[in-house]
Amino acid sequence: DVKVTQSSRYLVKRTGEKVFLECVQDMDHENMFWYRQDPGLGLRLIYFSYDVKMKEKGDIPEGYSVSREKKERFSLILESASTNQTSMYLCASSPDQRDREQFFGPGTRLTVL
Amino acid sequence: QQQVKQSPQSLIVQKGGISIINCAYENTAFDYFPWYQQFPGKGPALLIAIRPDVSEKKEGRFTISFNKSAKQFSLHIMDSQPGDSATYFCAATSGGYQKVTFGTGTKLQVIP
Numbered sequence: 090d091v092k093v094t095q096s097s098r099y100l101v102k103r104t105g106e107k108v109f110l111e112c113v114q115d116m117d118h119e120n121m122f123w124y125r126q127d128p129g130l131g132l133r134l135i136y137f138s139y140d141v142k143m144k145e146k147g148d149i150p151e152g153y154s155v156s157r158e159k160k161e162r163f164s165l166i167l168e169s170a171s172t173n174q175t176s177m178y179l180c181a182s183s184p185d186q187r188d189r190e191q192f193f194g195p196g197t198r199l200t201v202l
Numbered sequence: 203q204q205q206v207k208q209s210p211q212s213l214i215v216q217k218g219g220i221s222i223i224n225c226a227y228e229n230t231a232f233d234y235f236p237w238y239q240q241f242p243g244k245g246p247a248l249l250i251a252i253r254p255d256v257s258e259k260k261e262g263r264f265t266i267s268f269n270k271s272a273k274q275f276s277l278h279i280m281d282s283q284p285g286d287s288a289t290y291f292c293a294a295t296s297g298g299y300q301k302v303t304f305g306t307g308t309k310l311q312v313i314p
Contacts, residue, residue, distance in 0.1 A: 093245070120300050129211065131291060131306035132246070147301075179245055183300045188234045188253070191302060193245025 092116070093194035095180050101200045108167040110197050112180030118192075119185035121163035123147075123155060126177040126196070138163055139185065170201045205229050206294050208305030215312050221279040223308045225292035228273065232294035236302070237266065237277050240289045249290070250277075282312045 096111035114121065122137040124147075134147030136155040144155050152174060156164045163182075167174055177198050181191040207226045215221045225235075236251035252259045252266040252275065259266045265278040279286055292305040 122302075124304075129306060131208070132304040134301065134303075137301060181245070185300070188251070188295070189300060190236065190248035190251075191246075191300065193247065195243065195245050 093180055093182055093192050095178075095194040095197050097197050098195065099198045099200075101202065102167075102170050103202055104171060106167075106170050106201075108170050108199065108201075110165040110167075110178055110180075110199070112163045112165070112182075112194060113161055114163075114180075114182040114192070115161065116182060116184070116192065117160065118182035119160075120183045121157065122181040122183075122191065123153075123163065123165045124179045124181065125149070126179055132179065135165065170199075172201050175199060175201045205303045206292060206305040208292050208308060210308060211306065212309045213311070215279075215282045215310065217282065217284060217312055217314050219282050219312075221277075221282045221286065221310055221312070223277045223290055223292065223310075224274065225276065225305050226272075226274045227294050229294070229296065229303075230273070231296040232303075234295045235266070235268065235275050236293050236295070237264075238291045238293060238304075240291065240307075242288075246289075246291060279310075282310075284312045284314055286310060287312050 093114045123135040124132040138144045138157040154166045180194040183191045237249045238246035239249040240246040263280045268275045
């Protein structure tokens with residue numbers, strides 16, 4: 090059974106804190122993605138990675154960075170959390186094949202106070 | 203810039219009815235159109251997908267209709283059931299790294 094796991098389901102942080110969101114997949118997928126999900130805005134791509142140590146900006150990368158040191162792990166970093174980063178964060182992975190589905194984790198609900 | 207527009211934002215359908223969700227896109231480079239289903243507390247999961255060389259694809263009670271000239275596609279759920287209550291996202295892809303552009307989502311509620 091394929092699986093994408095995220096380190097926390099719920100997280101509460103203070104403004105200005107450095108926040109790490111971790112994602113691990115056990116499917117040996119090449120591609121990994123970070124999205125944020127907000128009501129009325131759908132899923133918006135923050136960053137994605139198509140290989141170890143490789144990363145590409147998505148549609149809303151400002152205020153975020155990522156790290157991929159191992160194939161199975163993709164981390165999202167908020168260098169200095171702000172209240173407008175309160176959101177649901179979803180990690181996904183997919184194989185590097187045409188038209189392959191993305192497999193999502195359960196999400197992390199981050200609240201920045 | 204919203205590249206995939208989805209409507210309606212929410213939808214209430216009676217059990218046994220037909221649920222219809224519509225999407226439109228602008229980028230003619232899109233060449234694969236998946237639909238994802240998301241239940242509360244879960245991540246989205248692929249429901250059904252279509253390529254633009256066909257006009258319709260059916261899997262069980264779920265059908266995608268695709269109109270390439272109009273750059274529109276829609277999801278039809280026949281005989282809607284309360285278990286279909288979820289948020290549905292249309293999406294589109296192009297390029298080699300599986301980057302997906304999602305619509306804004308439709309929250310479907312099927313009432314008994």
